[in-house]
Amino acid sequence: MKIVNKCVFLDRDGVLNNDRVDYVYKIDDLIVKNGVSEALKKLKAEGYLLIVITNQSGIDKGIFTELDVNKVHDEIQSRTGRCIDEFYISIFHRTITKSLATKPGSLLFEKAIAKYNIDIANSWMVGDRLRDLEPANKLGIKGILVDNEYHENYPEREAKNLLDAVDRYILN
Numbered sequence: 001m002k003i004v005n006k007c008v009f010l011d012r013d014g015v016l017n018n019d020r021v022d023y024v025y026k027i028d029d030l031i032v033k034n035g036v037s038e039a040l041k042k043l044k045a046e047g048y049l050l051i052v053i054t055n056q057s058g059i060d061k062g063i064f065t066e067l068d069v070n071k072v073h074d075e076i077q078s079r080t081g082r083c084i085d086e087f088y089i090s091i092f093h094r095t096i097t098k099s100l101a102t103k104p105g106s107l108l109f110e111k112a113i114a115k116y117n118i119d120i121a122n123s124w125m126v127g128d129r130l131r132d133l134e135p136a137n138k139l140g141i142k143g144i145l146v147d148n149e150y151h152e153n154y155p156e157r158e159a160k161n162l163l164d165a166v167d168r169y170i171l172n
């Protein structure tokens with residue numbers, strides 16, 4: 001029997017940490033949002049894989065490097081109990097390099113689904129932009145819009161933040 005895994009896909013900026021217009025690539029600028037550590041631990045305890053899919057186009061623009069991003073991800077892990085199974089990064093900026101890896105492209109979701117045998121019917125995507133949710137929806141994964149700072153319209157499911165998304169929808 002093939003083992004399938006349920007998964008919560010996560011956007012990074014605006015979901016796990018406060019977003020910044022000039023990118024989060026320095027540890028000093030990293031502010032993990034309230035309730036994130038608790039939310040990730042709850043999901044882990046219920047057997048969810050936790051996979052981050054993040055656009056980091058500042059790499060393509062030469063503003064920072066993949067090494068900087070990896071350091072930020074290690075810091076997120078150390079502040080939240082090392083619950084996240086993998087970070088998938090698109091390093092491309094749409095005006096420089098066209099790539100299906102960049103959300104709303106779905107390539108990184110498809111890679112994760114193939115690698116981890118993800119059961120899409122029992123999986124979720126939490127993001128703060130429609131471009132996070134569109135590729136997930138296309139693949140049959142339910143979306144939740146959190147922290148709707150950009151005032152986008154996603155009537156299917158909205159929550160205040162990740163912990164609210166977990167309590168209101170995923171583990172409800």
Ligand SMILES: [Mg+2]
Nearest residue numbers: 011013014128
């Ligand atoms: Mg975001």
